[in-house]
Amino acid sequence: MKTIQINSIIFFFISMSIVSCQTSQDSKVLAVQGEYSLTKNHLEKHLSDLSAAGELSKEEIQSEKLLLIAMFKEAPEEILASLEETHTMPPTPNPTPDPAPNPASSNLAAGHQQVRAALGTDIGQMQFDTEKAQQFRTFMANSLLSSGSSSGDGSGGRSASNKIQFCADGSYVEYRSAHLGISVPGMDASGYDEDQIPGYWEVAALPNGMQIILLYSTHHLMLEDYPTGLLPFFVGQYAQDFVALPNGDGFSRTMNYCN
Structure with a gap:
């Protein structure tokens, strides 16, 4: 019994569907998350804001659109507030913009450089080289994040777990597993599924005080859901033994050094 879907319990597979929620009443809506709507005006x-550093190509605009929708799906209230704040601030003249504001990138681990290369100049408001970002980068290195769930009754049950090992060289490996068992009169059956997804990771700070983790992988399981290979998600808070999303969901964190 191959392939058991476990998306609903894993924070790395929380729904960030990039499908426009347009209707005949409001064709400008790009995405809806709860009571919040992301529109073409946003x-x-x-x-x-991005064009202040130079005109964007069609490919860059499309990439930025997909990234913005993904970020909105994860933290709609914060993203809309950030857009409003950014829009009301007067632009700062910059006659000689640096398309890659990364003076320390040559000193980064190889995996972090891979993520930044995949992003290119499409970094939006992400701040990679601030003290806050560096502190979070150090925290995430050699961290193991874990999440899992189980359910069942007299006729069977299912369990699933997800573990992500973040290494100091900027690489990561994700371990997904799921087990399903059925027991009814005259029949017992069980199935087990396990996958490993390798890739690279990087972090950044956002102006609204949150952190963001960026995962990049060309593994087919990543590309099935995220064609660019990039998966961003937000961190509302973190401590020695947990990492929490903005909605308060927590995930255990332990120190685990990579071999």
């Missing part, structure tokens, strides 16, 4: 505001 996208235009976001792109106008």
